[in-house]
Amino acid sequence: MIQGLLDGVLVGSVLSLGAIGLTMVMHTLRFANFSHAELLSIGAYVALVSDAVFSAVLQPLQNIISPFSMTWALALSIPVSLIITGLTAVAIDRFIFKRIRDNGEELSMVFASFGVALIIRNLIGLVFGLKTQLYSDDIVMAIILSTDPLLLIKPDQLLVLGITCIIMVLLHLVLTHTTFGYSLRAVAENPSLAQVVGVNLSKMVTMTWVIGGGLAAAAGILYGLNNQISPIIGKNLVLPIFAATIVGGIGSIYGAVLGGFIVGIASSFALLVLPSGYSPSVPFLIIICVLFLRPNGLFGEARV
Amino acid sequence: MKGRAKIKVWGAMSAAMLCIGLLGNQVLAADCTTKIGVALPTSVDWGRPIAATTQFAVDLVNEAGGVSGCNIEVVLRDTQNDPKVGVDAARSLVDLEKVKLLLGAVSSGVSMPILTSVTVPSNVMQMSCCSSSTAFTKLSEEGKTKGLWFRTFATSEVQANAATILIKEQGFKNVAIFYKNDDWGQDMGRLVADNLKKLGVNVTTSIAINDGQASYQAEVAKGISGKPDAIYLALYPKEGISIVRNWISLGGTQEMVVANSLKSDEFRDKVGFKYLAAAIGTDTSSPRVDSATAFIDIYKERFDSEPNGPGLSNAFDATMIALLAMQAAGKDADGPAIAKEVSRVTDPQGTPITADTAGFKKAITILHDGGSVMYQGATGNVQFDKNGDVFAPAVAWVFTESGIKEERYVSLEEIKSFMDSIN
Known part of the structure; x- marks a missing residue:
């Protein structure tokens, strides 16, 4: 039971990071972006490349930060990947979504996002191959917290949770204590009204993509740290991330965080109740239950 | 100018025809x-x-x-x-x-x-x-x-029997099973579990693994909780890598019996040979x-x-x-x-x-x-039975530092006599 909670929190933190970006984009730009999860893959692969570059240039960076499986090179790669992925997200918007936004309608955007997802996924496959890759070949042993009931935690899990918490607190502070944060929230709330009071809309849209992309990159790296990296990370995570976003309520950042943890923990607990083959259905069951009780998600508000 | 262009066209056409002629000569049976x-x-x-x-x-x-x-x-x-x-x-x-x-x-x-x-x-x-x-x-x-x-x-039965023979030989008493959640995996998981039960070996848990899940941590933790002394894996490399890495990091046993689907260099390299030294696999084999x-x-x-x-x-x-x-x-x-x-x-x-x-x-x-x-x-x-099936002997294989090597040959007779002994 407690083990399930621990495992669920870990998956949940990755989903939360992914869901925050998705919910911001969905709310600000008013479209369901199915290519968002591909940003996780981009983030994971950028870090993989940057990790290799750092390790090659500076040998001491290959040392592992004990007791984790992360090397200094990978730690340095995180900010690099955050920035590059954020900029990639902006570029994708500039070259694809913006044009469609200007000329097409919401549904065209959704279809375009499917296309973008396929292109990114296959490009990654072309460049890096379909094989599984790892940041570190070593397997770090779990710490036994208790033997009866058996309770195990991997140091990497603590690391993932720690990094997630830091990122979330930072984001919270930015959103609630800076003019930039206020503007961002204002645009998400009502773009026209925000422009009336002098918020630069296109700049805020760009920033939404940068933040969304950066958070997705963080999620991708943390996912890769605990699991493995392959071009289908995005494909595997897109539905749970959407589930987290919808459960939390579209537009609510705190809802997305909560939604991510709910989906992660529930999938993990599902094994206690359901036969093991059925756990992928859990996110959808949660969506149905939440939407039944609160049609706009847990924290979402009805949009006029 | 016009005349020169005409010559060029004719030149190109005759060259093309020459090519076609050559091709026709080269491929004898190309008429259909x-x-x-x-x-x-x-x-x-x-x-x-x-x-x-x-x-x-x-x-x-x-x-x-x-x-x-x-x-x-x-x-x-x-x-x-x-x-x-x-x-x-x-x-x-x-x-x-x-x-x-x-x-x-x-x-x-x-x-x-x-x-x-x-x-x-x-x-x-x-x-x-x-x-x-x-x-x-x-x-x-x-x-x-x-x-x-x-x-x-050969049908899954041959491999499932070979796996059971190996588990029996190594004397494992409690075995956890992870199987891919498709026709093949369900087959393997079920056949091995049935065989083990007939032999009196305790199957602690039998866990279906879906492709492309966000995480397999919960599945692995569930397997660990039964404290098995060996695991049987009927998985493909991608999920197999994820499961086994998690399994080992949570302190699970390194005694493994695996299906032929994990007979892959990718699996060995990504999990790491040092953790797979005790692993033994099955595969159907060509008769010698x-x-x-x-x-x-x-x-x-x-x-x-x-x-x-x-x-x-x-x-x-x-x-x-x-x-x-x-x-x-x-x-x-x-x-x-x-x-x-x-x-x-x-x-x-x-x-x-x-x-x-x-x-x-x-x-x-x-x-x-x-x-x-x-x-x-x-x-x-090759001989098909009335259902279009073939039978085959099996091999047991192990991972080595640089590849995969055969451990032993399980003849068709051995497989068949084992099948008779448990049924």
Whole structure:
């Protein structure tokens, strides 16, 4: 039971990071972006490349930060990947979504996002191959917290949770204590009204993509740290991330965080109740239950 | 200017005609081609070598003059190892390309819907290199395959029995099972669990693993909680890597018995050899006969590497036997007619023929005179039972520092006597 909670929190933190970006984009730009999860893959692969570059240039960076499986090179790669992925997200918007936004309608955007997802996924496959890759070949042993009931935690899990918490607190502070944060929230709330009071809309849209992309990159790296990296990370995570976003309520950042943890923990607990083959259905069951009780998600508000 | 342009055009045209003339001379049997359909997961890394091996067999046959004097053209479609894509691929091969013979697919989960919704309704013969689910046997016993289904891969039962023999030999008392949640995996998981129960070995948990889950941590933790002294894995490399890495990091036992699907360098490299030293795997094997070695030799000549990937020798035999049957059935034969001839080219009383160009040439003559042949291929003297199934011996293999090596040979007799002893 407690083990399930621990495992669920870990998956949940990755989903939360992914869901925050998705919910911001969905709310600000008013479209369901199915290519968002591909940003996780981009983030994971950028870090993989940057990790290799750092390790090659500076040998001491290959040392592992004990007791984790992360090397200094990978730690340095995180900010690099955050920035590059954020900029990639902006570029994708500039070259694809913006044009469609200007000329097409919401549904065209959704279809375009499917296309973008396929292109990114296959490009990654072309460049890096379909094989599984790892940041570190070593397997770090779990710490036994208790033997009866058996309770195990991997140091990497603590690391993932720690990094997630830091990122979330930072984001919270930015959103609630800076003019930039206020503007961002204002645009998400009502773009026209925000422009009336002098918020630069296109700049805020760009920033939404940068933040969304950066958070997705963080999620991708943390996912890769605990699991493995392959071009289908995005494909595997897109539905749970959407589930987290919808459960939390579209537009609510705190809802997305909560939604991510709910989906992660529930999938993990599902094994206690359901036969093991059925756990992928859990996110959808949660969506149905939440939407039944609160049609706009847990924290979402009805949009006029 | 105009005149010069005219000369150029004429020059180009005569050059083109010369080329066509040369081509015509080069390819002797090019006056007609027969299309065969091949549906394989070419977008999956282990699928491509299977497709290449199939093409290799076809090339050998074409060198022998083709089937009924016609060159065989492979129309290859990707199944992406996905049932929906696979059925679409098969549909286009049967409906648009009008093939009478379909080779494929790999996973039982893909071959099955192709068989039931495409090939059987359209009277097309289907032969798979790699599907091992016992569901096909059941389907055939119910008469629903109309005798159009064959496979050169032994059923899951052979491997499940080999795995049970290994577990019994090592004396494990509590075993946890992880199986892929598809036709093949469910089969393996169930067969091994049943066998172990009959032997009095405790199966602590049996966990279905879906593809592409966000995390397998919870599944692994559930497996650990039963404190097994060994695990049995019927998984594919991608999920296998994830499960085993998690398993080891949570302090699970390194005693593992694994299915042939994990006989992969990717799995060994990504998990790490040092954690897999105690792992032992099963695979169906070629009988120890000369024809199997002969295949390895011609394969190495063509591809510069040993046929180490899953299903390669089986894919080769499937292609060869299917084309022999096509030859036996004569020109423009339909699916059922080709399927009927399979027994004539795998006749234990027939004239032995080798699995190469010379062998095919010899078979053409014998079959033309109404005789029967015994195909001796990469997996030995293949013989199908009434359900289109083959039996095969098994091998136990282990990972080594640099590759994979065979540990021991489990003969067909040993497998059969074990089957009798527990039933």
